[in-house]
Amino acid sequence: MKHRSLVVVTAGLSQPSSTRLLADRLSAAAEDRAAGLGVALTVRVVELRDVAHDLMNHMLTGFPPAALREVLDAVAAADGLIAVTPVFNASYSGLFKSFFDVVDKDALAGKPVVVAATGGTARHSLVLEHALRPLFAYLRAAVMPTAVFAASEDWGGDEAEGQLGGRIDRAGRELARELEAREPAEVADPFALTASFEELLAG
Structure with a gap:
């Protein structure tokens, strides 16, 4: 059995939130599909609302508080990422x-990422392609082909729920395959010496 780590970042503001619900369903699908491939996933969910004040302090001072630093390190060390945001003003x-x-x-270079979003109507689904995918492409992440959008109507009715479930399952399957095929993530130690003491003394 292989072991891989998955961090789920959700930017929902309310509790409970449809953003967190979508994040949980995506991570469950990835876990289920990964298990079928012989991969045990360790999943950590990060609620950004819990570190919102730390984020502002970091942006103002340039130094992340301990709780935020730990979350950033977890993202960097993860083998895969699921990132889910509500839609505000036609963007993340x-x-x-x-x-x-x-x-x-x-931190995200080459890392498999599933992007997802929630919004009031299906008209907001384009946020996946015009905002989220370019953001993670800029960060050099390996964004999965299937991005998942859930509108309010997707949570009610068997047909809508079935369509959403199909998208979630497909995204989970794509992520699981990537995690199974890749070696575990390696995070460089910023304090590690890049040269031996002999080389340093030799100039």
Whole structure:
């Protein structure tokens, strides 16, 4: 059995929130599909509302408080990521963007990522392609082909629920395959010496 880590970042503001609900269903689908491939996933959910004040302090001072630093380190060390945001003014939320603004520029390079969003109507689904996918492409993440949007009407009725479930399952399957095929993430130690003492003394 292989072991991989998955961090789920959700930017929902209310409790409970449809954003968190979508995040939980995506992580459950990834866990289920990964198990079928012989991969045990360790899942950690990060509610950005819990570190909102720390984010502002970090942006103002340049130094992340301990709780935020631990979350940023967890994202960098994860083998995969699920990122879910509510739609505000036809884009991702400010809280969501603020978090990824302070993620290290190399932390997501090559990392498999599922992007997802929630909104009032299906008209907002284009946020996945015109905002979320470009953001993670800029961060050099390996964004999964299936992005998932859930509108209010997707949570009610068997047909709508079935369509949403199909998208969630497909995204989970794509992520699980990537996690199974890749080696565990390696995080460089910023304090590690890049040269031996002999090389340093030799100039």
